[in-house]
Every structure is written in structure tokens, then in C-alpha cells.
Amino acid sequence: MSAQQPVLQLQNLTRVHGAGATEVHALRGIDLAVYPGELVAVMGPSGSGKSTLLTIAGGLDAPTSGRVIVEDTDITTASVKELAALRRRSIGYVFQDYNLIPALTAAENVALPRELDGTSSRKARVEALKALEEMGLGHLSDRFPDEMSGGQQQRVAIARALVGDRRLVLADEPTGALDSETGESVLALLRSRCDAGAAGVLVTHEPRFAAWADRVVFLRDGAIVDQTVRSEADSLLSGQVAEA
Amino acid sequence: MSIRHGLLALLERGPRYGSQLRTEFESRTGSTWPLNVGQVYTTLSRLERDGMVAQGGEDAAGHALYAITDSGRAELRTWFEKPVDRTSPARDELAIKLAMAVGAPNVDIRDVIQSQRRHTVKAMQDYTRLKAQALIAVESGGARERDDVAWLLVLEQLIFQTEAEARWLDHCESRLIRLSATAAHTGSATATTAAGTAGAPTAAAPTGADAAPTEAAPPEAASPAAGAR
Numbered sequence: 001m002s003a004q005q006p007v008l009q010l011q012n013l014t015r016v017h018g019a020g021a022t023e024v025h026a027l028r029g030i031d032l033a034v035y036p037g038e039l040v041a042v043m044g045p046s047g048s049g050k051s052t053l054l055t056i057a058g059g060l061d062a063p064t065s066g067r068v069i070v071e072d073t074d075i076t077t078a079s080v081k082e083l084a085a086l087r088r089r090s091i092g093y094v095f096q097d098y099n100l101i102p103a104l105t106a107a108e109n110v111a112l113p114r115e116l117d118g119t120s121s122r123k124a125r126v127e128a129l130k131a132l133e134e135m136g137l138g139h140l141s142d143r144f145p146d147e148m149s150g151g152q153q154q155r156v157a158i159a160r161a162l163v164g165d166r167r168l169v170l171a172d173e174p175t176g177a178l179d180s181e182t183g184e185s186v187l188a189l190l191r192s193r194c195d196a197g198a199a200g201v202l203v204t205h206e207p208r209f210a211a212w213a214d215r216v217v218f219l220r221d222g223a224i225v226d227q228t229v230r231s232e233a234d235s236l237l238s239g240q241v242a243e244a
Numbered sequence: 245m246s247i248r249h250g251l252l253a254l255l256e257r258g259p260r261y262g263s264q265l266r267t268e269f270e271s272r273t274g275s276t277w278p279l280n281v282g283q284v285y286t287t288l289s290r291l292e293r294d295g296m297v298a299q300g301g302e303d304a305a306g307h308a309l310y311a312i313t314d315s316g317r318a319e320l321r322t323w324f325e326k327p328v329d330r331t332s333p334a335r336d337e338l339a340i341k342l343a344m345a346v347g348a349p350n351v352d353i354r355d356v357i358q359s360q361r362r363h364t365v366k367a368m369q370d371y372t373r374l375k376a377q378a379l380i381a382v383e384s385g386g387a388r389e390r391d392d393v394a395w396l397l398v399l400e401q402l403i404f405q406t407e408a409e410a411r412w413l414d415h416c417e418s419r420l421i422r423l424s425a426t427a428a429h430t431g432s433a434t435a436t437t438a439a440g441t442a443g444a445p446t447a448a449a450p451t452g453a454d455a456a457p458t459e460a461a462p463p464e465a466a467s468p469a470a471g472a473r
Contacts, residue, residue, distance in 0.1 A: 043365075045418060188376065207410035208403065211368035218358065228362045230369035 005071075006033040007168045007199035008057060013066035015052050015222075026052040027063070028222040034201055036167060039194040041202045041210035044219030050203045051172055053219070057201060058091050058170045059083050070168060088117045092161025092169040094190075096176035098153040100145040100160075106132060107141040110160045117164075131159040135189055151182035155189055162193055169193065169200045175209050187212045247279065247287050249323040252296060252316050259300055261307035262288060271388070274374075274395035276402070291316065338409070342416060354417060361413045368406045375399045 013030040016023055027049045034040050042050050055061040057068060059075045068075045070090050075083055093099075100109045110128035115121055132141050137155055145153050154174055161169045171190065175183030183206075191212045194200045202213060210216050218226040247269070254260060254268050266284045288310055291297040296316030300309055312320070338360060345353040378396040382389065 045414065188379075191376070205414075207365055207368055208372075208407045210365065211372040211403070211407075213369065216365050216369065218361070220358075226358055226362050228366040228369065230366065230373055 004035050006035050006069075007071060008032075008034040008201065009067070009069040010053070010057060011067040011069070013053075013056060013068065014064045015049075015056060015061070016064045025222050027056070030066070030222075030224060032217065032224065034168075034199045036197050036199050037194060038215065039191060039200040039202060039213045041204060041213035041216045042219060043204065043207070043210050043216055046205070048219040049222040050205075050219055052222075054170050054172050054201060054203050058093060059087055085117075088113055089164065090166055090168055092158075092163075092166050094154070094157050094161050094169060094171040094174045096173040098145070098150070098157045098177075100153055100156060102145050105142050105144055106137065106148070106156045106159075109145070109156060110163050113160065114164050119164075127163055128159075131163040132156070135159050135193075149182070150178050151186060154178065154182075154186045158186070158189055158193065162198055167198050169198055171200065171202045173204055174202070175204065175206065180208075183209060246323070247283060248291060249320065251284070251287055251291065252312060252320045252323075255297060255310060255312040256317065256320060259309040259311040261303065261309055264307070265310075271391045272394045273398050274378075276398050353420060357413050357417050361410060364406050364410050364413065368403060368410065371399055371402045371406065375403065 010030050010032040013027050014025070015027040016025055018024055030049075030053060032040070032053075042053060044050050052061065056063050057070075059068070059070075059078075063076060066076070070086055073082065073086055073090075075086060078086065100106075101112070104112065107125060107128045110131055111121070111124035114124035114127055119127070129138065129141055132138055135155055135158065137152070137159060140148060140152055140156070143152075145156075148156070158169065158171075158174075161171075169190070174190070175186055178186060187202075187209050190200055190202065194214075200213075202210070204210050214230060216228045217224055250269055250272075251265055254265055254272075260268070262284045263281055265288075266279050266281055269279055269284075288297060292299065292310070294315075296313055296319055297310045298313050300311045302308055342353065342356065345351050345356050375396065378392060378399055381392040382396055386392075
């Protein structure tokens with residue numbers, strides 16, 4: 001995996017809000033690389049900088065210093081036009097409240113970023129249907145958001161985040177509004193998209209959802225203090241002997 | 245853990261020999277609690293002594309078979325009906341460790357919490373990976389379906405247990421931060437001790453990103469941590 005080029009690189013990232021006496025260091029020197037096929041969870045108490053990290057990674061906010069490289073582009077030095085193109089083509093977002101457009105069907109919602117990027121409506125629809133199909137949502141393509149459950153809407157939002165050849169999905173508490181079982185199925189879907197080659201960053205405060213990730217990064221006071229990598233499954237649950 | 249009742253439950257489905265019981269026990273629980281054959285035979289001979297199983301002949305390959313008796317069945321029914329006791333909790337090393345770390349010299353309790361959190365979350369990642377496999381096995385059905393379902397339930401129990409621990413660790417950390425923030429506000433002589441115990445210089449300051457002054461505990465709540473030294 002490490003032989004590959006990272007999809008996302010954060011280099012010595014800092015973000016300071018305010019100045020003087022009210023200055024808050026939201027991020028202090030974050031270094032993080034996310035590779036294709038990898039799902040990274042970011043955990044930490046509220047105020048630790050999780051969401052700031054994600055908005056900066058996606059170019060929705062600018063760092064005070066440091067670099068954000070998505071595929072080959074440094075988005076901290078990219079022009080407004082380049083940044084907008086990158087957000088349409090390379091980066092997908094999944095939010096807690098889905099953010100689907102209510103007047104559009106599932107397929108239209110998924111096709112929208114492709115159309116905005118200049119793909120013909122017809123081709124965009126074909127791609128959208130394929131993306132929905134891949135996630136087992138083909139039967140929902142003509143439904144409007146208010147005709148779908150929260151879990152279904154979130155799965156459509158993941159399809160929208162990854163439609164076309166986008167390979168980076170940034171998810172901010174995507175399970176926040178869902179019951180635990182539905183949240184689990186959304187995570188399983190995100191996991192399977194990463195297994196299929198996407199790179200994902202998941203911000204969550206729920207350890208059970210973070211546990212679907214390959215790597216869990218712990219933030220505290222704006223800095224990465226620790227991280228954990230999951231083992232290969234066959235090395236588990238051995239070596240203990242039960243007591244009678 | 246009740247190997248005794250586990251074996252009775254397996255024997256209720258028909259007579260079995262020792263190593264067969266071991267294999268079936270492990271496939272039910274995904275080898276989460278491995279047994280050795282010696283434990284199985286020791287348990288069987290105690291069950292025999294207590295009249296709950298009886299030796300009854302051999303199978304074609306010459307293995308000595310054990311069968312459940314009526315009193316064994318009665319014992320098994322009682323086991324399923326009676327809740328597992330939770331009123332006298334087993335000693336929990338982590339709870340004891342954190343209790344001892346409060347105010348302990350040369351120990352940063354936040355480091356203790358973080359190193360446990362890393363370990364616990366990693367265990368959850370591993371269990372979750374196994375669970376994804378178990379789900380696939382259950383959904384595909386097949387001859388081992390009952391064992392696969394049992395294994396899935398055991399894995400999910402491990403996930404819930406580690407999740408509870410991870411949440412408790414988060415809670416301990418924010419509790420300590422709040423207490424030391426409160427202590428810093430009241431400016432008591434022991435405040436520095438409490439702040440030092442929480443081990444986070446920035447968090448102890450009122451402007452710290454993690455401090456939650458609006459949720460601060462009442463001043464008297466600070467005394468257990470502050471006075472623990």
C-alpha cells in the first residue's frame with residue numbers, strides 16, 4: 001500500500017482562529033497521508049480539531065500554514081478555479097445531514113456534480129445509475145429524498161461523493177443522525193468503497209464506527225497524539241485458554 | 245466461565261465424546277475461549293460425579309460416549325432461566341489501575357487513558373473485521389449456519405464490551421479535564437495537583453479548546469480528585 005501515491009496528504013498543517021487574547025489553535029502541525037484503499041478514522045473530544053481537519057482537507061477552509069495535497073495538486077496554492085474543479089472531480093463529501101437536494105431524485109442528485117463538471121446529462125445519468133447500482137441502490141434511483149429513509153439518503157450521498165472517478169471521500173459524522181444498525185450499514189458501505197480502491201477519511205466520536213477503519217487517528221488539542229492500525233484477522237483470538 | 249453448562253448444552257443434542265465436545269464448543273464461540281481436551285475431560289468427570297452425565301458405550305471408532313442425565317437436563321434448564329450474576333462484579337484491572345492513577349506521583353493519568361484507548365480501539369477494529377467476515381458467512385447460509393450465528397453474537401458481545409470501555413475512557417478523560425478546570429477557577433491550593441494529574445497544560449487553562457466551562461462540575465465535585473493525593 002505504501003508504494004502507492006497517497007490520495008490525500010496533509011503536511012505540517014496549522015489553523016489558528018482569531019488573534020491575540022482570543023487566539024485558538026485549532027490544528028497544530030498535522031501530518032497525515034491517506035492511500036488508495038484506505039479508510040482512516042479521526043477521533044477526538046469535541047474541540048480537538050476533527051472537523052477543522054476535514055474542512056481543510058476538502059478545501060472548504062484554508063490552513064494558516066502547511067500544505068494540503070490532493071492527488072497531485074497542492075490546494076493551498078491552487079487558483080479558485082483549480083480548487084473548484086478539484087472539488088467537483090476529486091473530492092466527495094458526506095455530511096451528517098445528507099445534504100441531498102430535495103427537488104431532485106436520487107439519480108439526479110448523484111448526477112449533479114458530473115453535470116456541473118460539464119459531462120452531458122445523458123452520460124451523467126448513466127454514471128449516476130452505475131454508482132447507485134454498485135451500492136445496491138438501483139431500485140431507489142427515481143425516488144426523491146423525502147421518499148427515502150435516513151440510511152438510504154446517506155447511502156445516496158456516498159454514491160454522490162464517489163460518482164465518476166473521484167477517489168477521495170471525506171465524511172463528517174455520517175452516522176450522526178442514524179440509528180445504530182443503519183449507521184453500521186452505512187459504515188459497511190463506506191468500507192466496501194474503500195476496499196474497491198477509494199480513500200476515505202471519517203470523522204466520528206463513535207468508537208464502534210471508527211472500528212471499521214484501517215487506521216484510527218486520535219486528535220487532542222489540535223495535534224495527532226496517537227494512532228492504531230488493525231491487524232490481519234487470522235492473528236486474532238488465539239493464545240488464551242479458558243478457565244473451567 | 246461456565247464450561248460445565250456449555251458442555252451440558254451440547255450433550256442435550258445427543259451423546260458425544262470428549263474431543264468432539266471441544267470442537268463443537270469452539271466452533272460455537274469462534275475459538276474465543278479455547279478449551280484443551282484435558283479441561284473437557286476434567287469437567288466431564290466432575291459432571292459424572294455429580295450425576296449430570298453418564299458414560300454410555302462407545303461410537304464405531306471406539307470413543308467413550310457421554311450422555312446427559314435427567315438431573316443434567318434440570319441443571320441446564322435452571323442455567324438458561326437464571327440470569328448471570330452481575331451484582332458482585334469480577335475484579336476489573338483497568339478500573340483498579342485508573343483508580344490508583346488518580347493523584348499518583350509520576351503518573352500522567354491521561355497517558356494511561358490514551359494507551360488503553362489505543363489498545364481497546366485496536367481490539368475493536370480487529371473484532372469488526374472478523375464481524376464483517378462472520379456477517380458474510382451468515383448471509384451466505386450453509387451447513388454451519390448455526391455456528392456462524394453463534395460466533396457472530398459472540399463477536400458482537402466483544403465489540404459492545406470494548407465499546408463500553410472506550411466510551412468510559414472518553415468519559416474519564418473529560419471528567420478529569422472538567423474537574424481540573426473547576427479547580428483552576430476556584431484557585432484552591434490543590435488545583436495545581438488536580439491539573440497536573442489531568443496532565444494537560446492547555447486543557448487546564450480556561451481558554452483551552454477541550455475545556456468545557458459551561459458544563460463544569462460544581463466546586464465540591466473537585467474534592468475527590470484534588471484531595472486524592
